[in-house]
Amino acid sequence: MIPFELTEPIETERLRLRLMTEADIDIVHSYQSREDVCRYLLFDPRDRDTVAAKVAEHIRHTRLESDGDYLQLAVERKDDGQMIGDLYITVKSVENDTAELGWTFHPDHHGQGYATESAKALLALAFDTVEFHRVIAELDPRNDASVNLCLRLGMRREAHFVEDLWFKGEWADTGSYAMLAREYRAS
Numbered sequence: 001m002i003p004f005e006l007t008e009p010i011e012t013e014r015l016r017l018r019l020m021t022e023a024d025i026d027i028v029h030s031y032q033s034r035e036d037v038c039r040y041l042l043f044d045p046r047d048r049d050t051v052a053a054k055v056a057e058h059i060r061h062t063r064l065e066s067d068g069d070y071l072q073l074a075v076e077r078k079d080d081g082q083m084i085g086d087l088y089i090t091v092k093s094v095e096n097d098t099a100e101l102g103w104t105f106h107p108d109h110h111g112q113g114y115a116t117e118s119a120k121a122l123l124a125l126a127f128d129t130v131e132f133h134r135v136i137a138e139l140d141p142r143n144d145a146s147v148n149l150c151l152r153l154g155m156r157r158e159a160h161f162v163e164d165l166w167f168k169g170e171w172a173d174t175g176s177y178a179m180l181a182r183e184y185r186a187s
């Protein structure tokens, strides 16, 4: 239930989801500085100082209570401790009991089901632990990998907004995916 404070890592079969630390800066920079990784993210490739400032900000966010609160979690492999990407969950609306999820993984670690495995754990946190009513994800519909991830998680495509976003020098569409707690429980 809200307020929720993340006090310990979340473990899956192969992965650990934990709060970021300053030791993650170089790895986060290694993927957030790449054009291919940022193609459909809302920001442009970041330099190390920008990443360091963002990570410092993320470290302070450990609690979900008000609109806009978020957890930006490092995803690391349990067998070798390698950080491979990150996930976020944010409170979209307390009044409407809705959270939003997002994900970014280093390309070296794509295609092995890590994003799916960790995002499933985040969905479980959202529905089983915090007990949100609804979870959404928004993306650029051209981002096939992210669309497929939403579908693998069992989310429903609810909307396709046409050219609603001025994005990196062009008009872009937004795809909106969602799942309700009762659908999660029935799945």
Ligand SMILES: CC(C)(COP(=O)(O)OP(=O)(O)OC[C@H]1O[C@@H](n2cnc3c(N)ncnc32)[C@H](O)[C@@H]1OP(=O)(O)O)[C@@H](O)C(=O)NCCC(=O)NCCS
Pocket: 036, 037, 038, 040, 041, 103, 104, 105, 106, 109, 110, 111, 112, 113, 114, 115, 116, 117, 138, 139, 140, 143, 145, 146, 148, 149
């Ligand atoms: C979106 C993103 C996280 C998806 O990564 P991904 O590697 O496709 O997703 P997963 O880690 O779940 O891997 C799934 C793939 O691994 C395969 N796979 C291999 N082993 C698997 C396993 N044990 N379990 C599940 N899938 C497995 C799946 O078949 C699937 O392959 P496919 O893409 O050919 O269908 C990644 O593309 C990314 O970081 N992109 C850049 C940032 C970005 O755009 N973020 C989203 C903004 S909205």
